[in-house]
Amino acid sequence: MVWVLFFIFGAVIGSFGNVLIYRIPLKQSVVFPSSHCPKCNKKLKFYHNIPIISWIFLRGKCAFCKNKIGFVYPLVEFVSGILMVLAYFYVYEIFNSLMLGVCFIILFCLSVIDFKIKMVPENLLFFAYIFAILSNYDRDLIAYHLINLNLYGTFFVDSLILAGAIIIIKTTVSVIKNRCKIYDNIEVMGDADTIIIAIIGAILGIKMGIIAIVLACIFMLPFFMYFILVKKQSDIELAMIPFLFLGLIFTYIFKSEIINLISLYYNYIQNL
Known part of the structure; x- marks a missing residue:
């Protein structure tokens, strides 16, 4: 079954994602040295790196020093496999679904990294954007827009318009913040979030x-209010990327249901 192959492929990418999640916060190379135990520094064999399966057979311990291997490693691999399967079931073309799945996994890794250190590497953002564009690749549609010199309506232009709007909003909020001097230490949105x-x-x-962004803000609101009202903290630095990723996935999965709800609400308003 094709979805099984997609899951395996996603888990393999997730295995490399673990390297990104572990090494980037430590400012280590993601290429050298090769996979090794962080405790005893022994180089791992290829069969120690089989996604999920190796962790199960090793009972969550290093094959050499027997130190515990965190559950986060197989979890990242499993979630990556699920994200790839999700892309497969929601996108018809194999190439597009592969590109979307890889983009999802990169965003997932970025979410974990952002949660850990509140910053993300720009090169990963660049790769995620490239894969996002490729996930909507349609040769006939691109040819049509190029021939007619009309790029409006393509997802590439949509992304630029949306990012531009957010930059304007971010700038406006910053100006208001500086003028009013209210919660001056709260960073509303970073460049990576844009x-x-x-x-x-x-x-x-x-x-x-826009709906995905609104949902991300709704998901983030309880945490934001917790720090403001319960912890009484004015110096707040929440990782926004995990919430944006959740908003994206939720909107992508329930896109049809969301459209139907909006249509029902619109019809209800029209009939008042």
């Missing part, structure tokens, strides 16, 4: 992209 929003626009388009 690029993530461009990626969301490339995947979902402008309209559904």
Whole structure:
């Protein structure tokens, strides 16, 4: 079954994603040295790196020093496999689904990294954006727009428009913050978040992209209020990328249901 192959492929990418998640916060190379135990530094054999399966057979311990291997490693691989399968079931073309799945996995890894250190590498953002654009690759559609010199309506332009709108909003909020001197230490949105929003626009388009951003804000609101009202903290630095990623995935899965709800609400308002 094809979805099984997609899951395996996603888990393999997730295995490399573990390298990114572990080494990038430590500012280590993701290429050299090769996979090794962080405790005893022994180089791992190829059969120690089989996604999920190796962790199960090793009972969550290093094959050499027997130190525990965190559950996060197989979890990242499993979630990556699920994200790849999700892309397969929601996208008809194999190439497009592969590109979307890889983009999802990169965004997932970026979410974990952002949660850990509140910053993400720009090169990963760039790769995620490229894969997002490729996930909507349609040779005939691109040829049509180029021939007619009309790029408006393509997901590439949608992503730029959405990112541009967010930059304007971010600038406006910063000006208001500086004028009013209210919660001056709260960073509303970083530059990386703007690029993530461009990626969301490339995947979902402008309209559904806005919905994904709104959902991300709704998901983030309870945590934000907790720090403001319960912890009484004015110096707040929440990782926004995990919430944007959740908003993207939720909107992508329930896109039809969201459109139907909006249509029902619109019809209800029209009949009042």
